[in-house]
Amino acid sequence: MTATLRPLLFLCATSVLAAAPTPALRQLVAEKVAADYPALDAFYQDLHAHPELSLQEARTAQKLAAELRAAGCDVTENFGGHGLVALLKNGPGPTLLLRTDLDALPVAEETGLPYASAARATDPTGREVPVMHACGHDIHMTVLAGTARELAALREHWSGTVLFIGQPAEERGLGARDMLAAGLYQKFPRPDFAIAEHDSASLPVGTVAVSPGAVMANVDWVEITVRGRGGHGAYPQMTKDPVVLAARIVLALQTIVSRETSPIDPCVVTVGSIHGGAKANVIPDEVKLSLTLRSYSPAVRDHTIAAIQRICRGEGIAAGLPDDLLPLVNTAADVPTPATRNDPALTQRVHDALAAWLGADRVVPFTPEMGGEDFSRFGLTDEHVPLCLFRVGAVAPEKIAESQRTGIPLPSLHSSKFAPVPEPTIKTGITAMTATVLELLTPVISPANSRS
Structure with missing residues (x-):
């Protein structure tokens, strides 16, 4: 049975409550995110100050594994390299894969942040290079950890299994391939959907971008x-x-x-x-x-x-x-990164959930980009798992306005000066990811209980 058919058959066999974001639920999520944020901010700053290159993410994976265990997940480490797999089970229902990347880049940080990276490492050619989280993977890991905390506290609002993936070597296009080759879909519950988010160096904080079809090259x-x-x-x-x-x-x-x-x-x-x-x-x-x-x-x-x-x-x-x-x-034929294509039906559900939780005016189209993302590989196996990748704004609105006024471009991803605004970016990312989970893993009510 294909991964596409299994959730449809599941829905036919049960009745499902829509995960409507009531004011009480919104407030509950907002209060939980606010209460967790000091610890998440410390986690983020630690990750930012201690980045690791692709295939060297041992400490990073251990830190994320500890966060996911603290949230109640069953964690497997060193899977497909420094990858980690964490399961949070909560009754019957579909399985949803949530992915973050772990690795950093050989870039010398010039942000001036008090927690800026001074790390150095040896690259695959044997050269000593500076290392920086210049693509926001530290943001992604913090969002994943925060989402795990949310879901652990909201068990009555969702049903199913969440498969948290900490993927190494995204910057080299190797990590997803290695985790799949190690048997990700055979040794763990096979996902019915797969979701990832990525910060944006051009969108204002508080906004998200999502669109169906091809979004990454x-x-x-x-x-x-x-x-x-x-x-x-x-x-x-x-x-x-x-x-x-x-x-x-x-x-x-x-x-x-x-x-x-x-x-x-x-x-x-x-x-x-x-x-x-x-x-x-x-x-x-x-x-x-x-x-x-x-x-x-x-x-x-x-x-x-x-x-x-x-x-x-x-x-x-x-x-x-x-x-x-x-x-x-x-041509390094064994490691190309395939284009990322958002499944239209899944993306519509994600879009609607994000609009309901954040406001329709804060959900904008995801303009296709020439950047690559090996998240695509999670949907290109024989299981044909539907994918959706969305963007989370990471730039202060005043910085965007200044750039438009002066014509000076904003620091891009992979720039030595790229510095996301942590608090609103992380909080929006957690809210968006939590909203997506609550939409896709709605609580199941048996026919007998539904008559009571």
């Missing part, structure tokens, strides 16, 4: 090794300079989007890293390029990869390289 990682023949900088005619060739390739790659892809088909080619050489008067033997490719259409994705291979080969031939020195293109 395919992301592919490509490594190009530009080879040559090194030598003395004074005698370039004796060499095949890979630095010049790499520069030509970088410029030529931009024509894939501007001249080979339809303007109405989203596509981004980003060369995010160039490494080559060690001294000003030495021409090196090779240069390394690291790229990300972003698209929505499988056809655009396939064409972009083929075009990179063609351009690298063509530029190498034009530079006079023999076949055994032509650029090497590694």
Whole structure:
């Protein structure tokens, strides 16, 4: 039986009360969030000050596991790497997966916050790098912990099972894959729905954004090794300079989007890293390029990869390289991040719950983005679990107004200066996630009890 059919059959077999947000229930949730916030703020600041890179999230996972255990969850740690799975069971009903990501980025924080990160770590290449929660995963974890607290206190208002997921390595597109490969859907209750939230660096605090369909892009990682023949900088005619060739390739790659892809088909080619050489008067033997490719259409994705291979080969031939020195293109085919597509029926329910709890004026459309999110993988297994990812505003309204007035862009996600406004962002996130759970896991009343 598919995950899509199981909740429908469940609803046919029982009668369900709508999770209407009565004034009393709204007040109860608001009071609980307010009472919990000092502890959640301390948890958030600790996470922010102690970020960990992808695949290194041991301390982070332990801290989140402790929070979820304190809320009454049965927690399994070190699942699919540093992933964690926490179950909160509350009678019969569907199973709902709520996911947060755990990892941080190799960014040197420049926010000036009193709890700013000074952490450093060794990256996969062996380099020592600064580390920062520049994408708000610390916000996401705090929202998840706060939601667990809410649900533990609101058991009479929902029925079913909540599967809290702490997912590692989201920034490298590995964590969801690894947790699924470890048997997430076989060793734990299989979810009927999966929900995630992500903070926004452009929306004002107090607002959320949700839309059906594709909202996040395919992301592919490509490594190009530009080879040559090194030598003395004074005698370039004796060499095949890979630095010049790499520069030509970088410029030529931009024509894939501007001249080979339809303007109405989203596509981004980003060369995010160039490494080559060690001294000003030495021409090196090779240069390394690291790229990300972003698209929505499988056809655009396939064409972009083929075009990179063609351009690298063509530029190498034009530079006079023999076949055994032509650029090497590694498309890292085992770790692409698929596009995230919100299930229309599930998203409508989430939208309606958010509007009812927060106010329709605080729920805005989720404009599709070229960022990637491996949350998509939780819906791409044979179980076909419906997904919904929504955004939570994290920017002070006055900052947005100032940016509009001056034309100076706001710090984006992954910026060294990105600093979400914690309290309203966390409180809105918890309220939104709690509202979603109460909508999807409404209490079950048996036919006999319903007649009383």
